[in-house]
Amino acid sequence: MNAEPKVSIHPDSGLLAASVAARLVTRLVDIQNERGTATVVLTGGTLGIGALKAVAESPARSAVDWKSVDFWWGDERFLPAAHEDRNAVQARAALLDHLDVPAERIHEFGSADQFSNQDEAAADYASRLSQAAEKEAAEGLELRDPRLPRFDVLLLGVGPDAHIASLFPEMAGIRTKGATVIGVTGSPKPPPERVSLTLEAINSAEEIWLGVAGQDKAGAVGLALAGAGPVQVPAAGARGKRKTLWLIDQDAASQLPGRLIENGETDSPG
Template identity: 75%
Template structure:
């Protein structure tokens, strides 16, 4: 059973990034107080990178034991390992290199340096996820795993494209239609680079909490369609749901086409 979306509206891109950072720090502290470790799934894009930088800049970030946080990614561009366009490279520069994260707990998608194609990289990531799930079960027989192929994801972060894609799952393409797998190779993404690797929607929807962070008027149409109940194949963002919480964190520009019922129910941040 997935959670219905809740909306939080912020006045600017900067305040949105700060809000995502503050929520993430708070959530990780809460999870660690319950279980000792925590797992977050990162994403790419300008808001995601700004939010990670805001985490690094926040005095409150020291409340998190970062050495006990596992980091995964929702998707990655299939490029050379140190290409600056890779989500992992951007995340390291913004946050991971500055907080004492355990390198063993940073789980990057494979790169062109390691694999012949995106399908091989996707298969390897599926194996990494399955191995982490097994380790989790061995460490805690009571571990909550909605899917035995996946570790528990406490928070999964997503951006949303103007076409309503999430991770590297694009409207109408094979990735968003993939069933029975946790990862997928994408050979024909409509935005560069065309070769990518991604979690599937099935994998995304095992997360305890899914947060979609969106900024800019060019995303307003995608936000409006997703929250109006469009189908996931046509509007992938509509299909992203957390088990306990589905949270849309958006700025005023991205909120321009929200359904009226959600504007009424949404939380407007100062």
């Protein structure tokens, strides 16, 4: 049984990004103290990249041994490798290029330069995930899913339509079973071709953090946390094994069910 959602509300998007960054640094330090290495799954979007910039600017970032952190992505736009709209390009500019992370620990999705279509890129990513899982299993790490390495923290954004990664309402991706990575065609948000983890893969993570800011996301947040179905509201289906944490600003919280506001945290990075 995966973890029920908890909500942490912050006054504005700037403080929210700083809080996500502070939580991430703290959690990575704790994980490395337990195990030595840690794995993060990154997201794009304004808040996701803003949180990475906040990590880069934080004096506390030096507490993390970045040489022992693996970075994967939840989804990617199927574009040329250097395209500025790619999540990986933005993440490198915001944070990764400022850290001493070995190249072999940064696991980008394949690009349109490397593969002829998004399905080939998806198959490649699934293969690399499987290889990483085999290596971890051989080292004695207990895995939630034998097809996937251990994801300690998986970051997600949420669209106004409640999509997560590149899993959109009512489309084939959110309905996919038995696969870890899919190619996406006909995305309602440009570009139309993308690559994404499936909900099965996302929900293998120990902790899922959904970062959401803005009034335009309030309806999606409200529906997701009111118990909507994941096919119609993909964000409702994201549940970490140990923790599911919604990190949102006041604007995004404006349509939350009252019980969640009463039980949620307010502006707490711990």
